[in-house]
Amino acid sequence: MTGINGAQQLLETARELGVRICFANPGTTELTLVHALDAVPEIRPVLGLFEGVCTGAADGYSRVSGQVALTLLHLGPGFANGIANLHNARRAGSPIINIIGDHATWHLPFDAPLTSDIDSLAKPVSKAVLYLDSPDTLRDDVVRAYDLAMSAPGAVVTLIAPTDVMDAAPATGQNPVAPQSRKVGFNEVSKEEIVRCAQSIPSDRECILLLGGNALGEAAIRAAGRIAEKTGARLLMESYPRIANLGGDLPRLERLAYFPQDVLAQLGDATVVLVGAKTPTSYFGYEGQPSQLVSEDRLVSLASESDACAEALEALIDHLPSAAVRTVRDLPAIPPRSAELSADDIIEELVVQLPEGAVISLEGSTLGAPFFRQAHRARRHRVMTNTGGAIGQGLPCAVGAALGAPDARVVALQSDGSAQYTLQSLWTMARERLPVTIIMASNHRYGILQTELKRADVDLAQPAIEKLTVLADPKTDWTALAAGYGVEAVRVTTPAEFSAALRRGLELDGPLLIQAELP
Amino acid sequence: MTGINGAQQLLETARELGVRICFANPGTTELTLVHALDAVPEIRPVLGLFEGVCTGAADGYSRVSGQVALTLLHLGPGFANGIANLHNARRAGSPIINIIGDHATWHLPFDAPLTSDIDSLAKPVSKAVLYLDSPDTLRDDVVRAYDLAMSAPGAVVTLIAPTDVMDAAPATGQNPVAPQSRKVGFNEVSKEEIVRCAQSIPSDRECILLLGGNALGEAAIRAAGRIAEKTGARLLMESYPRIANLGGDLPRLERLAYFPQDVLAQLGDATVVLVGAKTPTSYFGYEGQPSQLVSEDRLVSLASESDACAEALEALIDHLPSAAVRTVRDLPAIPPRSAELSADDIIEELVVQLPEGAVISLEGSTLGAPFFRQAHRARRHRVMTNTGGAIGQGLPCAVGAALGAPDARVVALQSDGSAQYTLQSLWTMARERLPVTIIMASNHRYGILQTELKRADVDLAQPAIEKLTVLADPKTDWTALAAGYGVEAVRVTTPAEFSAALRRGLELDGPLLIQAELP
Incomplete structure (x- = not known):
């Protein structure tokens, strides 16, 4: 390839390594890379309206596919918005390469408004932070980032890409990309x-x-x-x-x-x-x-x-002795149904309807706890959870899963408090017509905080505690939020309504949000 | 005061220093502080559904009031979600003290899921990061943080508060709080x-x-x-x-x-x-x-x-000589009105209706550029802009301004792309019944990126460029998003509709969102 610039070199190298997707929320310093995506059409650009959507989607994509996902984020502050889900991705060992556009090297000393210490921000969530300081070593840098990302158990790697290096013409005759394994290289136990x-x-x-x-x-x-x-x-x-x-x-x-x-x-x-x-x-x-x-x-x-x-x-x-008695613990019985919708009702219906090969993105214990008690009764599926505790992971991870496993139905089991952090994911679901069914457990409170306070014998009926743990004034109308982003939605309050809504969700070509009102 | 814990000591000291507000999005490690807020009712807790709302609101509050605002955020990843607006606050020189709950000191070595390098994340946006390592020095630490925050030109300071230090009883007889200036101490020019x-x-x-x-x-x-x-x-x-x-x-x-x-x-x-x-x-x-x-x-x-x-x-x-001729540059003329709503129409109407003493939170150049050309014609007002370029500032800053200047009408002049990053601000506006009128300039694209690409002679009609700069598929329905958060909203497409909507917004007791469709 001749006549290309650094940005094309970067993306072309990633393509040769097998990378096929880039979750982007670009700004001015990333425009050469945006433009370069049109020169490397094998890498699919997916836009998020917020950086946490991009990083969470990259995580979900990597988890279901085992492949490296790119993110493209805008300088330090834009990257910072993606840190929470990269924290989870780091804990998950998900191979991700972040590309952060930066000011031109010669512009940095002038401390323009968007200048910040990207390195300090990126290190806590990155196995390595590489500054791309020359177009002539770009290929090697990208290969190194890929190798690090794919080293066991999988890792987040961050590239800082200054605009002048992206604009410049790389030296010709750089090292060819050696064939790489497209799987994380786990170590053999001797x-x-x-x-x-x-x-x-x-x-x-x-x-x-x-x-x-x-x-x-x-x-x-x-x-x-x-x-x-x-x-x-x-x-x-x-x-x-x-x-x-x-x-x-x-x-x-x-x-x-x-x-x-x-x-x-x-x-x-x-x-x-x-x-x-x-x-x-x-x-x-x-x-x-x-x-x-x-x-x-x-x-x-x-x-x-x-x-x-x-x-x-x-x-x-073969090294273990046989034993006659097997310990099996009883699992909790399934509670009887009531007229009012409960988390158990939702899970019971999901266990029945979940199609073979589905991927579940699970965030929050309202649905998570009952789900894991019953998951063995469902058809074969895969479930992703929040590995690092940084909330706002469930919806973006569902976006990434739907793109990384295009033949699978994706179900997001989501708590309403956590969903707020990255609700912009709904827009990307609508835009990309992703077959994601979101079950939004709407109890309008931070349940885990109330549980913790009760365990510590704290009275919940105090003004500041109520103010900071109850979300009922006003209650979020998730069907309206979904409509705002072009996602079909329905509110349900009974098991029968939920059952019908879930059936519809699992048949739709695109996303459906089910707002399940829970006590 | 006897029988108090570290969290109460911290907040009580802040209260004595004059702090009156805390923008919070707490988690488990902040619960002692949440509980302590009920013991110090002079500090008003305001909940944000996303940390960027809290930090942006703290910035807005500080800008209009000149006083220190607290934020209360959850560990490294929660704090990270607030970094973008702290980047702006740092550039603005806004006095803010962040309180970040952390694991108990004795729990940190076990690398529990939410453990991260908070110091590395906080430093790029903080004048100082203080680790509160003992309840016995808490008063001094808080006074030091306050002094740093109020030192010219004003600064962001971050406190890391481990749960065991917050739970512990401080030594009695700690230093009393000396009377502090409640103004940023600017230096005299000799x-x-x-x-x-x-x-x-x-x-x-x-x-x-x-x-x-x-x-x-x-x-x-x-x-x-x-x-x-x-x-x-x-x-x-x-x-x-x-x-x-x-x-x-x-x-x-x-x-x-x-x-x-x-x-x-x-x-x-x-x-x-x-x-x-x-x-x-x-x-x-x-x-x-x-x-x-x-x-x-x-x-x-x-x-x-x-x-x-x-x-x-x-x-x-007195040291400058008089000159006979004064240079006055002509300002651009006001363009004539058309049937279709334009940014100039919006600004022209705003200039007429803006009440005395209003505060404007401005984000994005769609309305920002024409506003600044006409602002001198409006009644006396104050305008806040995005000082650091980290987008998602406008709506939270409006929240903080309404709380910091309760007698003022607040108008948010907001671009739709930027608004996505912290749209959860709408919920806090509804909850706190804030008199904020949001003028959402809805052109469904990243206009600044298209401008930059055109200036670089890049064809906008290429797939990746279109995918990453056009937001029209689907178009965000801001009236639905507002409804989801309990905020009244109206969509307008003509100057007359806008005029009526603005009048209603400026009379309402709570927030109104005006989705102004622009080309």
Whole structure:
């Protein structure tokens, strides 16, 4: 290629590496890159009206496809709007390359209004921040970013692209792009480590396999299931998986609880074998409760988040002794239906209607908690959760999933408080005609905060507490917000209405928002 | 006070210093502070559904009142959502103290999901980041933060508040709060500097007084006006003032242009005297154009942004020679009205209807450019602009202005693209019944990007460019979005409809959104 500029070089290199999508919210400093997208049409530009939509969508796309997604964001402040969902993406190990346009190198010293310390902003959510300081090394820089993003367990990498470097003509004859693996390169667990792990699992104590990260892929779950059958081990998954395969004929997984007391009760004195999961840790620190919820002497690590978990589990099977008795914990019974719509009603209907191969983007515990109790009864599906706790992930992640898995129906199980942070996602859903059904659990309050306050014996009926935890004045009308963005919407208050709405949503060519009024 | 905890100590100290408002979007790590707000009822909690609403509102509040506003934000990712508007607040020199809840100090090492490098995120927008590491030094820390926030020209300061320090009982007998000035302490310009400045203004060349920062207060503008009358100097204001007094009997100010070519033409070979304004600099770097738009030999500095500008201008008058001829540039004529609504029609009507003492929050050039050409014809008002270029400032700033200047009508002159970033502001306007009239310039495109591309001779009719600059598929229905948040709204397409809508908006007790469809 001759006569190209730096921006084209950057995108062309990404294309050669297999990148196919760019979630963008550009400004003036990104215009050369915007223009260059027309020279590299294989990379699809998807516009978000807010940067958090772009970064959350990139995360969702990467989770369902395993491929690198690009974002294109405007200088420090624009990038900052995308940090929350990059925090989640970092925790999820999602391969993402952010491209941030910056002032021309020679303009930076003049401290123009939009100048800021991009490096300081980007580092907390990036495995690496690369400043593209010359058009002549662009290819190498992009390859390096790609390699870092695809290194286990997957990572967020940020490129700072000054306008003059994007405008300039790169030197010809730069290094060709070597063929790259298009999969994250997980590390193999050695035979010795497998044996050591097997030996450190005591046979006289309950054993829990705690699956997380890539151990929630199909092959790993099936291998874990065989171990459970053979040894009587209990199968748990981490509380907030990046993407978990559930339902159909897959072995049932119990979800690790949220509050430390519940985790302690759930784990009892079992040995906990970590498979792609982190050590169970309290989500927040509570006075009088431990931060680490399993003592070191009861922890065994089979595979870290950077290790190939399915292979490790397969290898482990033969080294474990058979056990006659299998521990199965009863799962909670399904509560009876009432006339008023409840979260359980919603999940029960979803379990029945969810089509094979669907992807669920889940944010918030209103629907999340009951869903995970019933997910095993649904058809085979995948579910993405909020890995880092930065809220506003669910809707953008659904956008990305629909683009990364175009044959799948996508369902967003969404709490109304969290949805506010990135509601602009609805517009991108309408624009791209994405088959996303949004189930908006509308209880018009910050339920988790009220739960925490009640646990601390705080009276909720105090002015400031009410002001900062109750969202009922005014109540958000999500059907109107959806209409504002061109998304069809319906409000439901009974199980029957919800059932009909869900059926319609799952048939539509584009998005449908169901505002489910909950107590 | 005995028996209080760290959170109460923090807020009580802020109250003693005169702080009266807290813009909050709290999470679990802020609950002790939420609870403490009920113990310090003089500090009003105002909830935002998104952190950018809180930080933008704090900025607006500070600009109109000159007082410190608090924000209360949730850990690193929650804070990150507020960075864009803090970037603007930093450029505006707005006194703001951010309180960020953090994990308990003893929980931090466990790297729970929401753990992040808050310091790295906060530094780029903060004059100082203070980690509140002990309840016993809290009073001193808060006083220090307040002093820093109120030091000229005003600053953003960030406090990181770990839950265990907020929960703990502070030592009794901490230092009492010394009486503090409740005004930003601008520095006096010495007589010697005034004389030096007067002597360095050549009498044989046109002279421009470029007013910015606190030189756009009433006293400074009037003093500048007297200088202009005496010497024939031209009066300009910086392109993006934090808050400027305009209209009524105030001297007319010409606004510094945006594009470098226009600034160069506007300034000619005049001597430019900086009064609280920065050296004219190109907003972005353009190949072949200078970054600094006035050469050093034509620059004279009377007062920096940290100096007391009104006093400096008053002192300067007597040192300048009288001149017979006064340079007055013609301002553009008002274009004739057409049947279809135009930005000029909107501004013309606004100039007529704007009530005395109104505050305008202006974001975007669609309405901003024509407004500044006509503002001198309106009744006395104040106008806030986007000082840092991080978009999504206009609506939150209007929220803060309405709370900080409760007797004023607030008008938001808003571009539709920018409004998307913090549209959740509408909910807070409805909840707090704020008398804000929003004029939403709806052209359904990123006009500034199209302008830049056209200036670079790029064809706009290319797929990626169209995809990333045109917002017409689907068109956002702002009346529906407003309805979703409980805000009355009306769509207008003619000057007559706009006139009626504006009249209604300026009479309403609460907010009104006017969706003005523009070509």
